[in-house]
Amino acid sequence: MKFDTKPLVSAMAKFDTKPFVSAMASIMVMRTIKNELIPPEFLNFFQSGLDHLSRRFLAEFTVVIEEFQGLARNQVFEAAEIYLGTKAATVSAERVKVSKSEDHKKLSFNIDRNEEVNDAFEGVSVKWKLICIQVDSSRIRHYDNDSSAVAEIRSYELTFHKKHKNKIFNSYLPYVLEVAQQIKNGNMAIKIHSNEYGYWSRDEKFNHPMSFDTLAIDEKLQREIVNDLDKFVRAREFYRRTGKAWKRGYLLYGPPGTGKSSLIAAMANYLHYDIYDLDLTVVGDNKSLRQLILGMSNRSILVIEDIDCTIKLQNREEDEEASSNGHDKVTLSGLLNATDGLWSCCAEEHIIIFTTNHKEKLDPALLRPGRMDKQILLSYCSFSAFKQLAMNYLCVNEHELFEKIEQLLGQVKVTPAEIGEVLTKDVDATECLQDLINFLHTKKMIKEEIMDEGNVKEE
Ligand SMILES: Nc1ncnc2c1ncn2[C@@H]1O[C@H](COP(=O)(O)OP(=O)(O)OP(=O)(O)O)[C@@H](O)[C@H]1O
Numbered sequence: 001m002k003f004d005t006k007p008l009v010s011a012m013a014k015f016d017t018k019p020f021v022s023a024m025a026s027i028m029v030m031r032t033i034k035n036e037l038i039p040p041e042f043l044n045f046f047q048s049g050l051d052h053l054s055r056r057f058l059a060e061f062t063v064v065i066e067e068f069q070g071l072a073r074n075q076v077f078e079a080a081e082i083y084l085g086t087k088a089a090t091v092s093a094e095r096v097k098v099s100k101s102e103d104h105k106k107l108s109f110n111i112d113r114n115e116e117v118n119d120a121f122e123g124v125s126v127k128w129k130l131i132c133i134q135v136d137s138s139r140i141r142h143y144d145n146d147s148s149a150v151a152e153i154r155s156y157e158l159t160f161h162k163k164h165k166n167k168i169f170n171s172y173l174p175y176v177l178e179v180a181q182q183i184k185n186g187n188m189a190i191k192i193h194s195n196e197y198g199y200w201s202r203d204e205k206f207n208h209p210m211s212f213d214t215l216a217i218d219e220k221l222q223r224e225i226v227n228d229l230d231k232f233v234r235a236r237e238f239y240r241r242t243g244k245a246w247k248r249g250y251l252l253y254g255p256p257g258t259g260k261s262s263l264i265a266a267m268a269n270y271l272h273y274d275i276y277d278l279d280l281t282v283v284g285d286n287k288s289l290r291q292l293i294l295g296m297s298n299r300s301i302l303v304i305e306d307i308d309c310t311i312k313l314q315n316r317e318e319d320e321e322a323s324s325n326g327h328d329k330v331t332l333s334g335l336l337n338a339t340d341g342l343w344s345c346c347a348e349e350h351i352i353i354f355t356t357n358h359k360e361k362l363d364p365a366l367l368r369p370g371r372m373d374k375q376i377l378l379s380y381c382s383f384s385a386f387k388q389l390a391m392n393y394l395c396v397n398e399h400e401l402f403e404k405i406e407q408l409l410g411q412v413k414v415t416p417a418e419i420g421e422v423l424t425k426d427v428d429a430t431e432c433l434q435d436l437i438n439f440l441h442t443k444k445m446i447k448e449e450i451m452d453e454g455n456v457k458e459e
């Protein structure tokens with residue numbers, strides 16, 4: 001290993017004091033001793049002592065970025081990992097790791113443990129190092145105890161001259177986060193995370209093929225939703241200026257099978273955001289809920305399906321009673337605080353989606369203006385939505401049977417899910433459409449019979 005004296009010399013020129021010079025001289029001597037005389041097995045130990053000394057006298061400043069904050073993965077660590085992957089492939093590291101999982105579209109590079117990577121930002125030199133310490137896995141809360149008795153605690157050390165502290169904190173680290181996000185958007189498949197045992201599962205790929213091209217909803221409504229999403233994504237400056245949390249809440253409501261979950265999938269695919277599918281029934285209390293939401297990464301969608309029945313959400317007075325009785329459970333105000341409260345501002349670009357089949361059952365506190373930014377009704381199939389389904393399932397955009405179907409759709413309520421089922425029964429398009437006409441006729445007859453019975457009873 002060659003010893004580069006340039007930084008030392010320039011540092012000595014700047015800080016021309018006797019004690020400093022003699023300390024630097026000692027360090028140089030020790031480095032020579034290290035390179036020439038120390039047996040390889042003691043090198044690491046000696047090196048860390050030397051690094052420590054250099055840091056003191058070169059006025060270096062080191063930021064430690066640990067992989068986990070409690071149970072949640074540290075997003076700065078994640079971003080550093082992705083960002084340094086690009087550096088590792090091109091610049092200074094002497095050893096890199098290369099991998100490609102199914103989730104990735106391209107090769108991923110990574111610096112190896114205890115390797116250093118130099119980087120420069122607006123004229124400032126920085127040094128990254130990946131530190132790995134092996135410990136007994138039972139001492140780590142986030143670690144899956146089944147797999148191994150030994151676990152690794154990983155962290156990055158970012159070192160630079162302390163006079164650049166402001167620049168690093170205010171410009172460089174945000175830049176690293178930004179670049180990592182861009183890389184992630186281009187390279188990573190979307191993930192879906194679900195909660196179990198108090199933390200998010202990490203590596204499930206989100207494979208739902210639904211997109212706004214295949215979603216069968218009213219065209220005008222679709223345009224409105226897409227415009228809303230575009231506006232939200234572009235609004236970074238607006239949220240920063242107004243001090244509002246950069247998040248948007250949607251309530252999707254409507255009968256089963258009308259496309260609420262399909263719309264969520266289309267949104268995630270459109271924005272390229274990860275989904276965090278929150279099952280409130282397995283969240284013990286408000287504190288765990290808060291921790292889960294803090295564990296979400298930026299640019300992601302929090303989904304709480306069937307909000308009316310997944311949990312009994314009481315009103316606020318009952319909440320207070322419950323917490324004063326020491327009851328451990330997620331309460332409505334806990335949920336609202338978690339999604340709405342001050343601390344949820346820590347993250348950026350969060351979309352929160354609640355779904356329900358029964359909007360009328362929801363607590364008014366959830367529906368209060370300003371809480372859910374947009375309430376979207378997904379309803380029974382219109383003719384234009386049907387045409388989209390015919391295109392999806394049968395690759396047909398015009399057919400002589402369409403007129404009859406349009407007429408029947410005006411008379412009976414049928415969900416896109418029901419239509420989808422009929423259209424997949426046969427291979428031949430005409431037969432499928434004829435099946436659909438028969439299905440709609442039957443529904444219409446049943447509806448008329450029910451109405452007749454109602455009239456009889458009324459009489
Ligand atoms: N608007 C739609 N466009 C395209 N396909 C749809 C639509 N609605 C439903 N489907 C089809 O029906 C299936 C079920 O729909 P989905 O799960 O989105 O309904 P949902 O409204 O979420 O129902 P639930 O209230 O029971 O959760 C989907 O997998 C999809 O194949």
Ligand SMILES: [Mg+2]
Pocket residue numbers: 260261262305355
């Ligand atoms: Mg659903």
